[in-house]
Amino acid sequence: MxxxxxxxxxxxxxxxxxxxxxxxxxxxxxxxxxxxxxxxxxxxxxxxxxxxxxxxxxxxxxxxxxxxxxxxxxxxxxxxxxxxxxxxxxxxxxxxxxxxxxxxxxxxxxxxxxxxxxxxxxxxxxxxxxxxxxxxxxxxxxxxxxxxxxxxxxxxxxxxxxxxxRSYTTLFIAGISAVGLYCMEFADQLGFAVIVADDRAEEIRQLKNLPIYERITFLETFPAQYIENNSISAQTAIISLTHDPRIDDLTMLAALETPAFYIGAMGSKRNSANRMERLKSCSDFTDQELSRIHAPIGLPIGSKTPAEIALAIMADIVKAKNGK
Known part of the structure; x- marks a missing residue:
């Protein structure tokens, strides 16, 4: 690790x-x-x-x-x-x-x-x-x-x-969510450094002092702003799991400017297609560049619960990390 x-x-x-x-x-x-x-x-x-x-x-x-x-x-x-x-x-x-x-x-x-x-x-x-x-x-x-x-x-x-x-593998999670909490735990056990960014002070405060999350870095900041203002290495996976276009869309746009090895956002096929159209209309990214986004995120294992969805997401990230 x-x-x-x-x-x-x-x-x-x-x-x-x-x-x-x-x-x-x-x-x-x-x-x-x-x-x-x-x-x-x-x-x-x-x-x-x-x-x-x-x-x-x-x-x-x-x-x-x-x-x-x-x-x-x-x-x-x-x-x-x-x-x-x-x-x-x-x-x-x-x-x-x-x-x-x-x-x-x-x-x-x-x-x-x-x-x-x-x-x-x-x-x-x-x-x-x-x-x-x-x-x-x-x-x-x-x-x-x-x-x-x-x-x-x-x-x-x-x-x-x-x-x-070379640098350790980092998972950056935009926004706190039920699925994100499981992703945090799985990633930590897999040896990832984990960073969670959310601009909601109370959400951050409730989690950052819990002993089970002592190795997680919690940042009270807007996720896209953190990505834009910090050096993101090619050993980083960036995921947004909020279902909030204000967070997910801006996180994806910021992530595409980085060499992150994995970029993904949660949502149904329909919502993911709608997001892709929004990103096309408000940016100069080519279709090839936008194809870096994994959406719907995760391996298709029929997951239903937050834990199962997080498992599918982390399996997909590990697959990408290992070049498979």
Missing amino acids: KMLDLQVLETALQWLQQDRPIWLATVLHTYGSAPRSPGALFVADANGQYYGSLSGGCIEEDFLEKIQTGFFTEKSEEVVYGEQSEQFKPTTTLPCGGTIDLLVEYITPSDERIVYLKTMISALKGHDILQKTVILGEYPTLETVVEADNLPFIQHHGTHMELTI
């Missing part, structure tokens, strides 16, 4: 700024039924404090014990855990005999490494796409990438590798 990864890097930065050496681990490959996907991050310090997850509990305790006994002293090294590993076998067997390949960085406090972490944090927030070049035994270096659409997460070349670091 990229939001968790961002929190890992922010924790790593905080510890490094406190003059605490850290061990930063990145999942490179998984084989079998490993719980975490490539790119997942984990940080630990010499006192056994840690943040993040490598395996859902199978590896973490063993990893921390090895730090205490003098392992992982290289600036960067590759470590393999699991049944097929000749290096380390975790005290708890990975599910289904899985194997996890890690990059472990031992980072000591310095201005250079603080800038290094800040640069990766900025990339996860959507400012740049980075290529992280690793020559094992040395500190990794970072370089901004301009054309990164087809870059895989990892390119492995024996004793060196390149990793691609």
Whole structure:
């Protein structure tokens, strides 16, 4: 989950700024039924404090014990855990005999490494796409990438590798609604950063202090205005679920000006067709540009209830995110 990864890097930065050496681990490959996907991050310090997850509990305790006994002293090294590993076998067997390949960085406090972490944090927030070049035994270096659409997460070349670091996937929801509440919860569990914008102060106030929504960002603002005034990355999905043309139409027009990978609005086929005619009449967008809008939104699974509709919407967004 990229939001968790961002929190890992922010924790790593905080510890490094406190003059605490850290061990930063990145999942490179998984084989079998490993719980975490490539790119997942984990940080630990010499006192056994840690943040993040490598395996859902199978590896973490063993990893921390090895730090205490003098392992992982290289600036960067590759470590393999699991049944097929000749290096380390975790005290708890990975599910289904899985194997996890890690990059472990031992980072000591310095201005250079603080800038290094800040640069990766900025990339996860959507400012740049980075290529992280690793020559094992040395500190990794970072370089901004301009054309990164087809870059895989990892390119492995024996004793060196390149990793691609890019922003986490964000779901922007225009307006609070029953369907939107379920979309918020599903998206959060799927690892999306979630932003909800609504200009109704009371609606925002009622939700933003609820513990179940502690990871959701609520903004008291008109949704289209937020989109127009902020940098929206290609890792963002924008949806409007209000049935209010004042919100839905303006949100769609603002969204079409962005590189968002998914744009959608709720409504029946008839209402969606009427909306499309309104957008054509009040903008200069071509039919091809307007076709970016998913409307009616969601996969056609016969959904009826708000939860089912939200499930169909999130399934469609995940499908688009994964290039299917």
